[in-house]
Amino acid sequence: MKNALRIMIAMIIMPFDRLTDSKLLTKAMDILASMTGNEFFPTPTPALTAVSDAITAFQDALTGAATRDRTKVILKNRARVDLIAVLKSLGNYVTFTANGDSAMIGSTAFDTRKVPQPVIVTKPTVKVELGVNSGELTNMAAAAGGGRSFVHQYTPDPLTDESVWESFTSTSRKFTFTGLEKAKIFWCRVGIVGAKGQLIFSDPVSKVVQ
Structure with a gap:
């Protein structure tokens, strides 16, 4: 997308x-x-x-x-x-x-004029890995185009339309969530913010915290 x-x-x-x-x-x-x-x-x-x-x-x-x-x-x-x-x-x-x-x-x-051109912002793909320490998950935008900054989010299982996401804004495509409950499933996703403030999220991915 x-x-x-x-x-x-x-x-x-x-x-x-x-x-x-x-x-x-x-x-x-x-x-x-x-x-x-x-x-x-x-x-x-x-x-x-x-x-x-x-x-x-x-x-x-x-x-x-x-x-x-x-x-x-x-x-x-x-x-x-x-x-x-x-x-x-x-x-x-x-x-x-x-x-x-x-x-x-x-x-x-040469004479010039300015014309509008589309800049494509690609839907990112998120990769979730266990963190270095217990209770951590590392969230990373594995593929993202046109982003100026990133919004890293997680929410506990089960994932529903009413799920509340914890959000962390960063200029890095990689972010580590800390203090998560061990042996529990969390859903993670990442959003990219385009040059004009447009926000596009990845599909969520689940991971069991160790």
């Missing part, structure tokens, strides 16, 4: 097609500067030399098109398309490499 929490992660957006020529050139230069020497992205694809060449080609073509010569305007438009393609390829590389890491994405000059 799984439950989904939702958190916000950063994602790159690439609205280059909507930018004016001058703003596109500025944005491209900012992106190149932010990627140069960036330790998060040591081997970008495409290579930054290709990005630099595309920027230079567009910048030169943009200067030439200032005369409004038809041929030079066409060349400028082609250089613009080429630059946008290179920037989008680089953006896809950053997106794939960062995998939602806000710090990595934030180190670039």
Whole structure:
């Protein structure tokens, strides 16, 4: 059984097609500067030399098109398309490499937006063992995903819908119950607390105290 929490992660957006020529050139230069020497992205694809060449080609073509010569305007438009393609390829590389890491994405000059993403919190499995000392049971979350803290519980046999659970909150998946009556059966379970406070319990397991 799984439950989904939702958190916000950063994602790159690439609205280059909507930018004016001058703003596109500025944005491209900012992106190149932010990627140069960036330790998060040591081997970008495409290579930054290709990005630099595309920027230079567009910048030169943009200067030439200032005369409004038809041929030079066409060349400028082609250089613009080429630059946008290179920037989008680089953006896809950053997106794939960062995998939602806000710090990595934030180190670039790409525009970002935050989108909700599900975080799966998995129902834990509890393992109960005899403690080191008499009258002890050790409760452990044998399998738990997405938990920030744990709630360890026990209740005496028989287990019913009206059973009252003794609860102990811990940041550890392992907890030892002490002072239990010997030769008596106790039921134990563990709950995991997700990032948003969501609590999911394991199925209970019984054990005879020694």
